[in-house]
Structures are given as structure tokens and as C-alpha cells.
Amino acid sequence: MPDANIRIPEEAKDRLAAIAAAEGLSLRAYLARLAETLLTPAERAERAEQARVALQAWNGYAPSDAEQRDLDSELDRRLAEARRR
Secondary structure, three states: OOOOOOOOOHHHHHHHHHHHHHOOOOHHHHHHHHHHHOOOHHHHHHHHHHHHHHHHHHHOOOOOHHHHHHHHHHHHHHHHHHHHO
16 A cells, blocks of 8 residues: 655644554554544444434434434533533
8 A cells, every 4th residue: 555645733743653652653553543443424424323223223212303403502512511621
């Protein structure tokens, strides 16, 4: 597999290199492993849909669009509160 060049701020590269070194990896190996563990937006959406279907099959949970918006708003509020702490 050919390598690719990615331009990032020097501080970010240094931080990633330090994290990689602490785990006994090269920066290249660390980034490759990190890429394997992260999901693309499409993969996240697919997993969320699978979870929604499984939850509905298990207990009938099927919020309306309005209920989903309310739940999303409440989650956003709680996350914002947690970030302030």
C-alpha cells in the first residue's frame, strides 16, 4: 500500500508522535491503527440504524420524529453541561 502525505500543524504531529511512542508504535503504525478503529459517518449511521431496529424488535421502542428531536436536544444540553465542568 502506498504512503500518503498529510499536512497537519507541527504541534498536532508532535502530540500524535508522543502518544504513538508511549504505546510502542511508530507514528505511521499508530495512525493506521487509529484509522482502523474509527467509523466513517456512513458506518456510524448504519450502526445506529441497526441498533434502532434491534431496540424496536426487543421492546417496541419507536420514538416519533418529534420525540427524537426532543431526545437529541436533551442529549445536546447534557453534553454542553458536561463540557462546562
